[in-house]
Amino acid sequence: MKQNLQSIQPVIMWKIARDEWRYWFRSKLAVVALLIGLTCTMSTVVVSVGDAFELEHQRGHAQQQSEQTFVNQPDRHPHRMVHYGHYVFKTPPPLGMVDPGVDSHTGNTIFLEGHRQNSATFADQKQSSGTTILGALTPAFVLQVLAPLLLVIMGYGVVSRERETQTLSILAAQGLGYGNLILGKISALLLVAMLMLLPLAISGIVVLSQGESLLTLSLFLVGYLLYLSIWILIIVSISLWAKSNSVSFSTLAFTWLVLCILMPRVATTVAGVMVPAAGKLEKDFAVAAELRQLGDGHNAKDKAFVQLEAELLKKHKVNRVEDLPLNFRGFVALKSEAEITSILNRYAEDRMHEELRQSFFARQFGWLSPQVALRTLSMLTAGTGLETHHRFLRETENLRFNFVQRLNQAHTNKLNYIDDMNRNKSEAAGQIARISAKNWNVIEGFKFRSSPSKERALQAMTPLAQLLLWFGMFGLFLRNLQRHYS
Amino acid sequence: MMRHLVREWRFLLGQNNVVILLCLCCALSSFAIYSGHQEIVAQHFTIERLQLAQQQDQQDILAKHKTPGSLAYYQFHLTYQTPSHLSFAALGDRDLYPWKHRIRMLALEGQIYESDVANPELAYIGKFDFSFLISVLAPLFVILMLHDIIANERNKGRYELLVVTASGSVVLWGYKTLVRFLALSLSMLAPFYIGSALNDVPLYDVLHVSILVLAYLAFWAALTLWFGRQSIFAPRIAATLIGFWVAVTCVIPITGNLLIEKNIEVPKGSEILLLQREIVNQAWDIPAETSLTEFVKTHPEYRVYTEMSEGFHWKWYYAFQQLGDQAVAHLAFDYRNAILTKFDLGGYIAMFAPPVLMRRQLSRMAQTDVISALRYEQSIRDFHQALRLYYYPYLFELHLFDESTLADMPQYSDFARL
Secondary structure: OOHHHHHOOOOHHHHEEEHHHHHHHOHHHHHHHHHHHHHHHHHHHHHHOOOOOHHHHHHHHHHHHHHHHHHHHOEEOOOHHHHEEEEEOOOOHHHOOOOOOOHHOOOOEEOOOOOOEEHHHHEEOOOOOOOOOOOOOOOOHHHHHHHHHHHHHOOOOOOOOHHHHHHHHHHHHHOOOOOHHHHHHHHHHEEEEEEEHHHHHHHHHHHHOOOHHHHHHHHHHHHHHHHEEEEEEEEHHHHHHOOOHHHHHHHHHHHHHHHHHHHHHHHHHHHHOOOOOOOOHHHHHHHHHHHHOOOOOOOOOOOOHHHHHHHHHHOOOOOOHHOOOHHHHHHHHHHHHHHHHHHHHHHHHHHHHHHHHHHHHHHHHHHOOHHHHHHHHHHHHOOOOOOHHHHHHHHHHHHHHHHHHHHHHHHHHHHHHHHOOOOOOOHOOOOOOOEEEEHHOOOOOOOOOOOOHHHHHHHHHHHHHHHHHHHHHHHHHHHOOOOHHH | HHHHHHHHHHHHHOOEEEEEEEEHHHHHHHHHHHHHHHHHHHEEEEEEHHHHHHHHHHHHHHHHOOHHHHHHHOOOEEEEOOHHHEEEOOOOOOOOOOOOEEEEHHHHOOOOOOOOOOOOHHHHOOOHHHHHHHHHHHHHHHHHHEEEEEHHHHHOOOOOHHHHHHOOOOHHHHHHHHHHHHHHHHHHHHHHHHHHHHHHOOOOHHHHHHHHHHHHHHHHHHHHHHHHHOOOHHHHHHHHHHHHHHHHHHHHHHHHHHHHHHHHOOHHHEEEEEHHHHHHOOOOOHHHHHHHHHHHHOOHHHHHHHHOOOOHHHHHHHHHHHHHHHHHHHHHHHHHHHHHHHHHHHHHHHOOOHHHHHHHHHHHHOOOHHHHHHHHHHHHHHHHHHHHHHHHHHHHHOOOOOOOHHOOOOHHHHOOOO
């Protein structure tokens, strides 16, 4: 490529590429590799898209049912509804079809109730057969891990083969320029990569129809194309540099092993050691200790609420709690829920912050492995990374706080204090201390959506930069390998 | 024999790429053992901190709540599964299944599925531990190291000469292979031995792991050699072997997993929770005696104590908590059973996928797999049941509850199992 641009001749490039394809069709190994690559991407796309629709339907249905059940509850004491609680389900984003990301490892159901923040439960992975070691059956896995290996198997000999059969020097002697040769070989491999990406691009139509923006989808696809191009540059560089086919293949296989299998796990392991995160349980103890200072919201006589009572009596100019124009028990519940929630949220934010720090640390390994970079880009643009899970936790917490407080408000304003205090005297008294089921209309329909496409695109800029660096690095490397062409 | 081995060892030292590969294996194994050890130390520390926090929490609760009803309501009990000696080498699924949990006397089905687990993004990618190194990476190292032993000689034109002059094929290829194989195995096992010493692993287990590892690597070595004789073209040998590796680490396990997923129906976990919630909450809307009558069917000894003078009594409250659990017991059982069935079926797939088999063997030995996770869950269930049996006589006011009776409260440590 040191020759000037005029000497790049598309016709010759095309001939070189066509020749390479001819060779592949005659080689059993290459044909098998190509077929495996195409079947794998095609079948995973079909299976994953089908599964995603089923999942979306299932969880959407469960969500609707859960909302209906809540609204249909009979007349009750409002605080009973606070503990009856509500279930929400996480529906995957459109691009989750091709890259489900952390979805299988996070719970997809969360129980929302008063005074507590529960964790998301029932991660799919917990029901796995314990057979998958490397990854799940997703187009993302196939393209991130298997596709580079197939490209290696097909392309390790693009230049080293010519050298071993001594055709390389003939080509050089006939005046074939370095740039033409290299670009021709690259085009041949690029065509293979595009073929493997084709099912993904086609599934993009389905993804778009599900409401994904063109911006994120393009960024997603560009990321994959860039990634496979990096591999093609690596393959051609090493094939050019290696003295023999054998050395070329061993080096490439080893490179693949390090970049695709080893690095991602080294990244998580180092992140785990370097950035320790306390679990939820430890935080729960700290929360419990803080909450004990607050007073028990179930007990309006708790010392912590005496001052609140005095203030309220003064404000309304009455002497007895019974004379207040509101239900003091409900008022206490309202106040204490707000305080508890602010403490719970502080710890929850803390925990999410710790998790993010771990993930950020692991993602820095994208500078050391393009696979790590692409995986991050893929998850972030698809909206299936840790950030999106945190978003789910925050949104559900919002939902929880709103409906609990609306119930507490009904408790304060619609239930008489004396009836409330007598609720346990007898069963008949318990019947009186209830409010109408109309008040249960406090939950809005919940449908989880990942963050806006622009936000996701911005998040993906760092891994994109990592990929561009890899691309540039090997592009330059290849440029400087001309001396090996002889 | 020693003479041959020493000679081959010297040859080996002269080959840069082989030496580099050996150093890399040793470095990777050391890293795996070190990080695994760190992780387990951290887990032990976490348990210690939790125990300390639990003690503090207990004191506060006991000072505040004197009646059995409210004590049982507010007192959380800490449960945990201590990592085994060997778990540093196979961290297993402890980042997926919880190994620490707090429960109280309320309906257990509403609490037991809560899980405090590690960062899901890290868990999704997976950790690098000794079992991963051995089951997934080591075969590739064996292939890279042994595939061209014969082909190389052929390519360099020495093959015929060597075959004619050497006294036998064992002398020719056997010692060379043996030296490389032993060097590779030991480079990975040596750090494991250090880790074992640090973690007080019983000698028997160390031997067991060593034999497993050697047998597994020998399988890959034999495969590589057998294949290496079929062709003179080294890249073709390696590519085919790597293809086989991809088949047994990815294709077969993933396809098998898919088959299991599609054929084994797992009851939806959320259904357990939803039903349990209905039953528990319904109790407030139906006459208390209905729940209590239902309750004494399983605890006839309280038959004569079901009278309730007020609208609320703790005995009624805990009785319907138990009814909530009872109502979903079959679902919860099916749920666990389905997980176990899937895991067992996975065992059949592992027969065709040696890396999976190896990983399952190691995590079984280290007690970090699904079976151990389910055993831990069972220990929580047993403990919860014991708590109920402890509290009921006091809740139904057969006996008087005071400070002295606290000493008889069940402790989780008596129920813990690996």
